[in-house]
Amino acid sequence: MQHITKAVFPVAGLGTRFLPATKAQPKEMLPVVDKPLIQYAIEEAYDAGIREMIFITGRTKRPIEDHFDMAYELETELQAAGKLELLKVVQSIKPEDMECVFIRQPKMLGLGHAVLCAQQLINGDPFAVLLADDLMVGEKPIMKQMVEQFAEWRASIIAVQEVPPEHTKRYGIVGGTHVRDRLVDVAKIVEKPAPEEAPSNLGVAGRYILTPGVLDEIRMQPKGVGGEIQLTDGIAGMLRREKVFAYCYEGKRYDCGSKEGFLQASVELALAHPQLGPGFRDYLKNLEL
Template sequence: MKVKKVVVPIAGLGTRLLPATKAIPKEMLPLVNKPIIQYIVEEISKAGFEELIFITHSSKYSVENHFDTSFELESTLKNRVKRSLLNELKAISSLSINISSIRQGEAKGLGHAINCAKNIINNEPFAVVLPDMLLREKKLGFNLALMKKAFEKNSRTSILVAETSKKELSNYGVVEVKRNNLQKELFEVLKIVEKPSAKKIKSNLFAVGRYIFNDSIFSYISKVKPDKTGEIQLTDAIKLHLKEKDSVDAFKLDGTFHDCGDKIGYLKAIVEYALFDKSIGKDFKTFLKKYEK
């Protein structure tokens, strides 16, 4: 069955980046000349999805506005003959994907946020993309497109995973896999643990914020009990999925990632994206040399 829809939860308050995110959604923080969320939406569009559903919050109206047409600004740029900027602006609102949004009434975790999209998903398979995790790929949308293509052949739930240090693993959903049964970069998931303590970590792989599910995930979410913070975790729903002997595939990330919901991750992304930017990369590299030891 074709996977057409993507759920992107953006209702989080960005507490790790306060006070910068007090009045500005973390998804709208800039990387060179684009907000983080634009890179995410471009990735989804390039991967071949047709419909994007934001799970949002009342404070995030600027995210939706960013992908709308700005008639006044476009008119001003046209009158001032700023053709390059005008084309960039038009490209945002003309991305080949339909965008809608649903409010998450309560901040009750990622599982709860995904469940808000149940009615609009309407018994179809769908992807989930977490906007904190920015991917640098050899081809934009490559990993998500690969997962999409595989699901459309085998209908198996899939998770994108990446390697990171043991120190960092405690911040994420750690994924244990059976390594030698499928392909070099495709594994069978054995176990997933949300933010384990260092002593309990048995894998160097974590979920990097790209998933594809059958609509059966909603039945698992409905069975999840809130954790000690009162949140419904998506990881716990995937655990139930595995417990029912439903297969889950792990695709290893081809590329690199930046966790832009974290201060150091966001700063690393700024540096890397600036260095690879065609218009400023050379000058920025020269600037950075001043700080070499």
């Protein structure tokens, strides 16, 4: 049985919605409680059994590469000071069996183009795509849920969630037939349609498992919405010859590409933190608003 061993992380965006905080650091390195956004996505992929992490980066993204590299001086100082718990935390960022590969996206031409940049490393295998802007949590990690779906159906799986009809312009929207409670056999996928043109209210979230055929479709696609090469259009083209399923995942998504979603994630994950949560909850209760 073919397993999902590779994941693509498109991280070349400029993060303009978070300026000035992102003027000198990638938005993916903004911390939610005690970890940067990108680390949540990497840990989710790792927990799903994925070991090869492919980052599609830009010229301002060196801190991401540094974060997943060995910090020799820091580790030496922690070891010498006997701060072994902190040393363990630092070393756990990149487990020994995890490989990180960085590919420069020469021009930001859209999500589809970013995924296409990983083609040589994908090498004809099915692969995952995780968007770090979408911080997603569940009792079972979202990507692990999707890997299990792929193992059963052997076809592309797209994470979806119900969205208000007035928000369809913000998402790729799928339409199709329910084959079981949380799974839809996709017949149509449209990028950011107007509410009256949307085939449903199921919006694509930032998690995908895709078969390599999508790369051929992306390569043939003209520029789509926003003048960019859209991953959604590539998936739509793939529907002509392959099954694609939309999976209504069990869990919660925080849109950390927006300031409001980032703040929501920071508060809710702080409350759920085993050490910080109780004290933070008491602080909020006593806060005079």
